[in-house]
Amino acid sequence: MNDLLVERLERPGLAPVEGLAVPTGQTLCLHGPSGSGKTLLLRAIADLDPNQGVVRLGHLRRDEVSAPEWRRRVIYVPPESDWWEERVASHAPQWPPEWLSRLDLEPEILQQPIRQLSTGERQRLAIVRALARRPAALLLDEPTANLDEENTRRVEGLLQNYQRQTNAPLLWVSHDPAQRERVADQSRAIVAGRLA
Template identity: 50%
Template sequence: MLTHLIEYPGRTAMLNATNLSLANGRTVSFSATAGRPLAVAGISGSGKTLLLRSLADLDPARGTVNLDGVSRDAVSAPDWRARVAYVPAEPGWWAPTLRDHLPDSSSDGLAALGLAEALLDAPIDRLSTGERQRAALLRAMTRRPRALLLDEPTGPLDPATTTAVEAVLRDWPGILVLVSHDPGQPDRLGAERLSL
């Protein structure tokens, strides 16, 4: 799978949030460790995306967030985001093709996520929503962050492709926090649950 792309040495990663106050007024505390995904659940508007964006230091939030004992406030925002990667439900692109966004070593990752290598040179705006979502996941993984924050990583996918993506996520050696409206996905990933 993608193991050779995402392996990294070091102790088991841990992400902690303590009294994290989101913009919608909710306060959240939790711990997530590598090898044990955390699935965030709640009705639309409950703050799931706000939580992920706050953890990635993209939105302001009072409270404490630590990764491996290092506070989010102790490092620069770009350095934090290199360690804690956020993949939104609608990922952004700043260059015309996938090849511009992915390292040369990502061809195995393409196959694992059900993406054809020919897509590397296709214009981003010609890719389907599901292809862009999987490519954004691969882009984040190849940067080797300690934690992945995924907002609806399989929302636009058919069941077979969802199964392939979930296989990749189960192999992810770092921290995985995801939002999903698929009620069976947390169980298939062996995830703990956090309700908002």
């Protein structure tokens, strides 16, 4: 079992979080007003920002492995992707062609300079890049915010397919009630830094 469990977590800007669980193979959607702490929570779980507490993936405690090793297992996907090399292909060791195809991306896009890609293309590629690393859990921070409806559905389908194959728990931030209805097994609100 690879449940993602926040037993206790403290960080600036958030009330202490206790008992947040995303069971193996399920999706928990977080929602709430802008600035309520959703991104702060995901970044803390990913150990990208200073925080204290106990976070587990299955039997593995976050503090039992190095930060880079934790981030390989529990991948954070931000609403706008970061790119540090000039060409797409340099950002991951593999780009499964079937995943590119599912997101309506041609293999030739891997040779293009990042600066020539649209925001939507970059975001879809960021999803493929994250999945290609075979994470055990995903922290998705509005992964479809910059996509049209058709591409939103494609990304949802790819993420759900990955989840079916791997049983990865997904913690998914979404402002879209219809999307939450489609993808969530459970949903929680976060308001003013507090989980409801």
